[in-house]
């Protein structure tokens with residue numbers, strides 16, 4: 552009997568059917584794909600070799616730029632030396648080294664690092680640590696979690712429960728119970744065309760006080776917010792807002808979690824947004840930029856006091872029943888160490904801070920283009936709201952993203968009809984100009 556030729560021996564095809572793309576309009580994509588075959592520094596290259604300027608650091612993650620030699624060499628060396636080691640009851644040296652390096656970058660007091668593989672896992676890990684923390688301290692009635700409207704905390708059940716994006720929630724059943732939400736901090740009427748943190752809105756933090764009054768602090772475990780909400784359109788925190796949240800949490804023994812999956816590793820001109828805002832959370836999530844996007848990794852940085860609360864009972868007892876097969880994966884640790892070296896040696900966080908005014912000027916110059924409703928900037932990040940077409944919310948944004956790629960050779964990110972720009976931190980002044988020129992032409996074309 553002759554064996555049929557199997558898939559492995561068949562020549563590669565261009566069949567796009569099998570891959571179900573995440574967060575993608577699959578049918579439109581497969582009709583006219585946007586393929587990326589290669590990358591270097593500030594550019595992607597299509598399979599035909601066309602250069603595409605990266606206006607979004609991949610997906611908010613390639614903060615040191617793409618295919619940096621130091622990172623790829625570190626990954627290669629690590630793969631040759633130790634491909635995998637479990638982190639349950641064993642460990643490899645680079646896991647400790649990277650944890651120490653991350654702790655050194657974090658605000659004082661945050662110095663225990665739990666590793667996972669993505670932002671979503673980081674969020675669910677932080678929520679679980681918060682619940683278990685109260686439990687081990689004898690306050691097991693603190694089970695309620697507080698998120699915020701327009702928050703994005705990944706796609707795990709914990710993350711979508713505390714998150715505030717309707718399409719990420721409505722298809723997926725009852726979610727976690729016992730979750731409340733603060734109001735979003737954005738109000739165009741009060742904040743339009745603000746550079747950096749808007750003056751209006753600090754009072755919205757006081758809603759936490761109202762929620763405490765409703766449920767009683769003894770039932771509330773934690774509040775989770777992004778210091779700057781990136782995925783729902785770049786929403787910097789109102790001046791004083793995070794301080795107020797911190798004060799209310801302190802008053803009531805509630806843990807404050809900053810989701811820094813986007814804001815970590817330089818996006819706002821500091822290692823973490825907690826530093827920019829001089830507000831220290833109890834738990835801080837990170838992912839993306841920790842390896843400059845090169846190998847999946849995420850994690851949670853905890854206050855030492857949170858960690859210490861678990862260190863009780865017989866010494867051979869597992870203190871936290873949580874973890875992932877790939878926690879502290881050797882390739883991710885090697886990539887992380889190389890990325891942190893680049894951030895330090897090239898001063899990339901400081902660079903983001905220095906470029907912020909120029910970046911904001913270039914963004915705000917688009918203010919008078921047709922259909923532009925608002926522009927927000929903070930760090931090396933800009934959000935541009937376009938007016939929706941009647942009966943076709945998201946149509947203008949989608950067309951802008953597609954035209955930017957095909958006509959202008961630029962990658963932008965869209966949420967509905969909002970454009971987000973967040974280039975790698977190595978972006979040059981000339982490339983910032985080029986990027987916003989391209990975006991300006993796209994906005995005009997889709998008007």
Ligand SMILES: Cc1ncc(COP(=O)(O)O)c(C=O)c1O
Pocket residue numbers: 611668669670671672674703704705706777781782810811812813838839
């Ligand atoms: C604030 C925040 N949290 C969590 C996530 C989820 O990260 P991941 O896609 O790595 O699971 C994201 C992703 O953009 C994010 O922006």
